[in-house]
Amino acid sequence: MNGGRERGRAGFRGLDAADRTLFTGALNPLEPSPDDRPPIVDCRGVSFSYGRSVVLEDVTFTVPRGESLCVIGPNGGGKSTLAKLLLGLIEPDRGRIAVLGREPREARTGIGYVPQAMRFDPQFPISALDIVLMGRLNHLTVGLFSKRCRERARAALDEVGMSGYARRPFSDLSGGERQRVMVARALACDPEILLLDEPTANIDLSIEAQLIETLAKLRERMTVLMVTHDLDLVSAIGNSVLCVNHRVHRHSLPLSGETIKEIYSGRRRLEHDRRTRHQQGDHSACAHD
Amino acid sequence: MTDFFADFLDAVAEVPLIRYALLSGIVSSLTFGVVGSLVVTRQIAYVASAIAHSILGGIGAAVYCSRVYDLPWLTPMLGAIVAGLVSVAVIGWVTLRFKEREDTIIGAIWALGMAAGLLFLHYAPGKAVNMESFIFGNILLTSRSDVVATLVLGVLVFVLVGLFYHKLVAVSFDEEFARLRGVSSKAYYFLLLGLTAMSVVLLVRIAGLILAQALLVLPAATASRFSRSLWVVMVLAVALTAVCNTAGLAVSYEYDIPTGPFIVFLAVGCYALSFLFRRNRA
Numbered sequence: 001m002n003g004g005r006e007r008g009r010a011g012f013r014g015l016d017a018a019d020r021t022l023f024t025g026a027l028n029p030l031e032p033s034p035d036d037r038p039p040i041v042d043c044r045g046v047s048f049s050y051g052r053s054v055v056l057e058d059v060t061f062t063v064p065r066g067e068s069l070c071v072i073g074p075n076g077g078g079k080s081t082l083a084k085l086l087l088g089l090i091e092p093d094r095g096r097i098a099v100l101g102r103e104p105r106e107a108r109t110g111i112g113y114v115p116q117a118m119r120f121d122p123q124f125p126i127s128a129l130d131i132v133l134m135g136r137l138n139h140l141t142v143g144l145f146s147k148r149c150r151e152r153a154r155a156a157l158d159e160v161g162m163s164g165y166a167r168r169p170f171s172d173l174s175g176g177e178r179q180r181v182m183v184a185r186a187l188a189c190d191p192e193i194l195l196l197d198e199p200t201a202n203i204d205l206s207i208e209a210q211l212i213e214t215l216a217k218l219r220e221r222m223t224v225l226m227v228t229h230d231l232d233l234v235s236a237i238g239n240s241v242l243c244v245n246h247r248v249h250r251h252s253l254p255l256s257g258e259t260i261k262e263i264y265s266g267r268r269r270l271e272h273d274r275r276t277r278h279q280q281g282d283h284s285a286c287a288h289d
Numbered sequence: 290m291t292d293f294f295a296d297f298l299d300a301v302a303e304v305p306l307i308r309y310a311l312l313s314g315i316v317s318s319l320t321f322g323v324v325g326s327l328v329v330t331r332q333i334a335y336v337a338s339a340i341a342h343s344i345l346g347g348i349g350a351a352v353y354c355s356r357v358y359d360l361p362w363l364t365p366m367l368g369a370i371v372a373g374l375v376s377v378a379v380i381g382w383v384t385l386r387f388k389e390r391e392d393t394i395i396g397a398i399w400a401l402g403m404a405a406g407l408l409f410l411h412y413a414p415g416k417a418v419n420m421e422s423f424i425f426g427n428i429l430l431t432s433r434s435d436v437v438a439t440l441v442l443g444v445l446v447f448v449l450v451g452l453f454y455h456k457l458v459a460v461s462f463d464e465e466f467a468r469l470r471g472v473s474s475k476a477y478y479f480l481l482l483g484l485t486a487m488s489v490v491l492l493v494r495i496a497g498l499i500l501a502q503a504l505l506v507l508p509a510a511t512a513s514r515f516s517r518s519l520w521v522v523m524v525l526a527v528a529l530t531a532v533c534n535t536a537g538l539a540v541s542y543e544y545d546i547p548t549g550p551f552i553v554f555l556a557v558g559c560y561a562l563s564f565l566f567r568r569n570r571a
Contacts, residue, residue: 087469108469115466124330124462125519134459137470142452169517189470 038101040065040193040223041086046095048081055081059095059248068224070238072231077245079227083197086225087113100192109138112186112222114196118178122171128181129166132156135188156187160214176207183214194218196226200233212236297539306429307542313431314534314552317492317504319443322527323450324488325509327481330519331461334506336384336482339395340376341489341502343402347372348423349409356414365423369493373486376402381482385475426497428538428548435494442491446484450523457481458519500549504530507556514563529559 039062046059055078063069071079084090085097088104099107112135135156136149145153157163160180165173173181179199186194199215200208208230215237218224228234234241241251300307328337351368354360376398383394410418422430450457459467460477468474485505492501512525537552 089465089468109471111469113466113469115463120463121330121332123513125513125517125522126458126462127518130455130458130518131462133455134463134466134470137456137459137467137472140455145455171517185466 038065039063039098040067040100041225042096042098043085044096046085046092046097048078048085048090048092054246056085056092056244057246059244061242061248061250063223063225066223068219068237068239069226069242070234070240071225071227071242071244072229072234073244079244080197082244082248083195083225083227086195087111109189110192112189112191112194114179114182114186114194114199116179116198116201118175118202120170120178124170126170127166128157128162128168128170128173128177128184129153131170131181132166132184132188135185152190153184153188156184157181159187159218160184161210174204174207176203176211179203179211180214183211183218187218191222193223193225196224196228198228198230199226200228200230208233293539293543297542300542307538309431309433309436310428310538310548311535312436313439314428314538315531316436316439316443317496318527318530318534320439320446320488320492321504321530322508322512322525323446323523324481324484325505325530326512326519326523326526327450327457327461328485328505329509329513330458330522331481333384333481333485334502334510335392336380336395337485337489337505338502339380339399339402340373340482340486341493341498341505342399343376343380344369344372344486344490344493345406345423345498346402346404346409347375347406349406349413352418353409353413366490366494369490372402373490374483377479377482377486381475381479385478422497423493424498425547425549426493426500428496428534428552431494438491442487446488449480449484453477453480454520496552497549500553503553503556504533507553507560508533511556511560511563514566530556533559 041061041063043059043061046056047054048056059078059082071082073079081090085092086099086104088099088106088108097104100110101107129150132153133145133149136145136152139146139149154163154166157166160183162177162180162184165177165181170178170181183194183196183199186196196215199211203211212233215224215226215233219237224237226233226237243249243251301311302308328334347368347370348365349368350372351363351365354368355363380395380398383398384391387394407420410420456467456472456477457480459470459472460474461481464474464478467477488505489498489501492504496504508529509522509526512522512529516522516525533552533555537555538548540546541548541551
């Protein structure tokens with residue numbers, strides 16, 4: 001988590017140095033979807049509080065089928081809470097959420113969820129294939145996974161370029177490889193929606209490029225929702241941005257520098273700056289988890 | 290060395306006490322290895338210890354009530370089973386409901402169980418109860434029925450873990466994701482706690498509280514340093530527990546050393562030695 005926070009903080013100062021062709025758009029709240037099909041996510045007047053602390057207030061947005069929506073915003077703004085609401089892990093205090101036209105809890109099987117790989121015990125004795133097979137748990141009653149489930153899991157590993165790693169233990173994988181295994185696990189669910197929570201947090205820059213390449217392929221065949229602080233990832237994968245800071249604002253891409261300032265209230269520096277400094281040998285802004 | 294083994298094998302063949310001790314040591318390895326591996330990978334060794342200690346309250350209450358109210362059917366083992374199940378319910382609920390205060394509350398339950406057990410035993414009329422047999426156990430006092438009960442438990446554990454292996458692994462590795470795929474993480478958590486309590490309760494009889502929790506955790510922790518798959522950890526832990534129990538029994542018989550503490554000593558020694566080897570890459 002801290003890594004994600006650090007990356008988020010690393011977003012803003014280098015704004016002037018950033019490639020301005022990527023970040024030149026305007027604030028554009030709640031644009032109607034150009035797609036006429038029913039939205040894949042329909043969130044209407046949703047509010048949620050932890051005790052007295054209001055996290056989300058009157059949140060309304062829709063996600064059309066096939067969109068790649070990046071959820072960005074300051075820490076504590078409600079991004080992760082929104083993801084949990086969409087997954088049906090928590091219930092809203094007010095409002096209504098429909099995912100794939102159903103209650104979120106009932107739509108879970110259609111969502112491939114990718115948590116941060118770094119939150120897991122790195123010494124847990126488990127192979128990459130066994131992790132990916134978890135995506136088929138709803139096809140298992142008792143005993144062992146069927147041959148079909150195993151084949152689906154292997155195909156998912158292949159899809160993220162990890163086919164040679166099936167028997168490799170989780171502890172032997174690098175941060176980027178672990179994250180790709182998590183993506184494969186989500187793909188093994190045969191999802192209509194891929195929901196990722198800060199997929200590039202704590203990943204080396206060279207490996208991040210491979211992950212971006214994988215996600216760029218996946219967004220062509222499924223709806224992608226991604227909670228991230230990584231503006232490079234936003235520009236590479238997203239075709240729309242939802243800024244969450246207790247309320248939500250939808251932005252079209254590319255984002256303007258002013259919009260980014262607005263989103264992060266001047267508290268963050270641009271990820272680009274961190275990368276530039278990293279490449280120049282200055283690691284003071286890097287995540288140390 | 291040959292004489293050493295020959296002496297021990299003669300003793301096993303001739304003395305039923307040693308034979309049952311050896312059999313119960315080997316048979317109990319199945320339960321210790323399998324349940325211990327789940328406890329270690331799920332990182333609930335502290336919870337398992339709390340369950341082990343809290344059953345002393347049940348033992349004490351059973352002894353007190355059976356003597357005061359003349360209930361001969363209320364055996365210490367029945368009290369231990371009830372206390373084990375109650376502590377699973379309370380500890381399971383606490384760990385799921387009060388995550389931020391989990392360790393403090395579990396510590397309190399642990400202490401409460403032991404304190405209640407000591408008070409009950411202190412005020413129980415009649416002859417004084419030998420606390421040492423509950424706390425440290427005595428593998429040399431195991432009977433044929435103990436061996437059979439331990440074997441039944443081992444088979445039950447083996448079948449349950451075999452049936453729900455993938456779900457138990459999933460819940461241990463990523464509870465949230467397992468829930469999203471329709472696996473009741475709470476149900477499997479309680480199943481794991483229940484297996485732990487059953488193991489500790491039955492094994493306390495032969496191993497005592499201290500030895501039971503040591504053998505539940507240490508061989509599995511040692512095995513987990515060398516293997517990269519949970520079922521391999523289980524197999525290694527079962528083998529290591531059997532080796533510790535057998536070697537501990539043989540050496541303690543030959544040199545007249547208290548058996549239980551020496552087995553713990555061996556298990557700790559194996560765990561300490563494992564640090565001399567390079568662990569799996571993190």
